Amino acid sequence: MKKNYFVPVLLSSALVLSSFSAANVLAAPPDQSAKPWNETGSVPVFVKEKFGEKQVGSTAAHALDYLKKNEKQIGVANPDKNLKVKNIQKDSLGMKHVRFNQTVKGIPVEGAEVVVHYNKQDELVSVNGSHIPEATAEIDTSAAVSEAAAVEAAKQAVNAPAQLEETPSAELVIYPFEGTNHLAYKVNVNFLGEKPGNWFAFIDAKSGETIDQYNALMHVDNHHESVGTGVLGAQRKIHTTRTQLPSQGTIFSLSDTSHAGLQGIFTYDANDGKIFSNNSASWKDEYQHAAVDAHYNSEVVYDYYLEEHGRNSLDDKGMAIVSYVHYGENYNNAFWNGRQMTYGDGDGSYMVPLSAGLDVAAHEMTHGVITNSANLQYRFQSGALNESFADIFGALIDSEDWEVGEDIMGPGAKADGRVSLRSLSDPSKYPVKADYVPYGDGKGKYPAHMDEYYDLPRSLDNGGVHINSSITNHAAYLIGEKIGKEKLGQIFYRALTVYLTPTSDFSDARRSIVQSAADIYGEASAEAKATAEGFDSVGIYE
Missing domain, CATH: 3.10.170 (Elastase; domain 1)
Structure with a gap:
């Protein structure tokens, strides 16, 4: 099986875990001997390190300085040289999260991200993510293959049609694959057609050969309120746009620009590529039913x-x-x-x-x-x-x-x-x-x-x-079933947007989701307990 190798940045009292494969089945027993150290309920259990003194800052520079001072414990070599700020987020709990991409000579390492978390007092409380230790070694980052040639190689590798709806994008990355760190072009080729695809192909920037590829297609006051019928007969209130045309009179379209700060909601007919339009505010024609539901x-x-x-x-x-x-x-x-x-x-x-x-x-x-x-x-x-x-x-x-x-x-x-x-x-x-x-x-x-x-x-x-x-x-x-859907949504959304990174696996998810419950409701809360028990029940442990 083809594998990519990352080292998770998960700190206990003095432990940095060894490398793992995203393909491994991770069901460590609940009585595992190496327990994450924890001192207070406000600190993520899965990433806690016992600090000698409070680390106050919350800027990217402060985060980098901390990572540099604790390089051996965390395991990220030369962070000031090998990490680049991706973004800084402040969440609804007042916590700040500084997210970094690992880089080599300014080129990002695919999938490798490290996140430094601060509480609302700007105290550094945790670090998590994953990195590739070997990627810090000397790598020749000069490409022998042009970006245009890489795009053509990617199109051939994924059997892309001659006509593409979107121009392929290409980015030079370090791609860890089967134990080797490749300088590669990450090419995204996106197309519709009989077999639609959202392909990512990794083309060796030295030889032009295809290293790897996978399909990331993920399968399922001119404003006016109209009424339409959905596929199953439900009556839908939908926001449309009303336009007065000299030759056609009043036309309504499935174009909703009524929401402040949103570019709009638009529904198209795949057969002609045009936004659905109608000469009435009532959308009842059978051909319109699918569009009405999609828009609604x-x-x-x-x-x-x-x-x-x-x-x-x-x-x-x-x-x-x-x-x-x-x-x-x-x-x-x-x-x-x-x-x-x-x-x-x-x-x-x-x-x-x-x-x-x-x-x-x-x-x-x-x-x-x-x-x-x-x-x-x-x-x-x-x-x-x-x-x-x-x-x-x-x-x-x-x-x-x-x-x-x-x-x-x-x-x-x-x-x-x-x-x-x-x-x-x-x-x-x-x-x-x-x-x-x-x-x-x-x-x-x-x-x-x-x-x-x-x-x-x-x-x-x-x-x-x-x-x-x-x-x-x-x-x-x-x-x-124990805490209700509203709280479940809050917990899982926080884990998705605050803690998880591109290569997170099931154990990472458990830690992130349990910690999110503790962040919102408290470590000793019924919600945090129910979250941990839910993962225990399906055999996903830390």
Whole structure:
């Protein structure tokens, strides 16, 4: 199995953990001998170091100075030389978080981030993340291959169509892969078509060869209030734009620019690439139903993140929310491609148009939130966490049950007993694909515990991103049943946006989520206890 190797920055009293692989199954027993040191409930248990004196600062310069003074304990060599500030965040609890990318001669190391956390008194309380120790060695960072040549190599590697909707982007990075640190171009090739893709290809900057590649396509007062009919017959109030045209009269479009600070919510027809328009404020034509649902659900999800978490759109900067409907032919899928939501119409038997599902829309839009926060790599356990957070927020926003996709299942699927895509409360109610079965415990069901983990190669489901996600999904369900969905959302959102980094695995998630509960509600709180117990119940330990 191909692996990337990182060292987690997780401090106990005097312990820096050794290297790990994101593909490992991490189920350390609860009675492990090396316990994280902890002194006060306000300090993250999983990253606490016993300070000789209070470290007060909260600036990037202070964080770097601390990392430099404690270089041996933390394990990041020459931090002032090898770390670059990515951002500084202040959260709703008054804590500040200085996030760094590891770099070599100014070139970022792919996936390697270190975060320094300060409490509201500007006292440094914790450090977490991951880095590549070997990347600090001398690496020749002069590229022998041009960026244009790398882009062409990437397009060939991923079988990209000749015509692309977006110009590929390329960035020079240090790419740790199978024990070697490569100077490489990270090329993002994004396209629609019969087999849509959001590919990341890593092209060796010395030889032009493809080192690695994976598909990160993540599958599900001129303002006017209109009324439309959704796929399942529900009446929707939607915000549209009314325009008076001399030759056509009054035209209404699925273009919502009524929200302050948001670029807008726009819904397009994938068949002609145009924003849906109508000569009436009443959207009742059958062809419009999928668009009405996509437009309505986009606003519901936007409102949730704004009202519950103070987040302004997917990037927290007011980016436009764009959806395409009627994609493909009999297309039983929906996806986030890094820029937009795209919904198929289903085949009418197994699925109906996928924009009908609020939880499907929430799932896909949450992928956008993840891209713009922890940016969890879409493979193996970090990818499973990516899918899991999308499922969990889907179930939180469509809050009537703990199922995902119950509103998009067609009559044929229901007749076969498939009444949803996945279940957080009972993952094992559904079977996995036949070619996945040999990699699990033999039962062929979605797992609810680490004992049932599927050790899949990346060639199958990107290493189990849609399969093993059900383990952390079930943990969230168990926690939510004890503390309620609103508190669950606050805890998981904080972990996603404050603590997790691109290569976080299941153990990292447990530590981050438990700590988030302690941050918000107190270390001895019922919420923190329930969160820890939820992960214990599915076999994910520290």
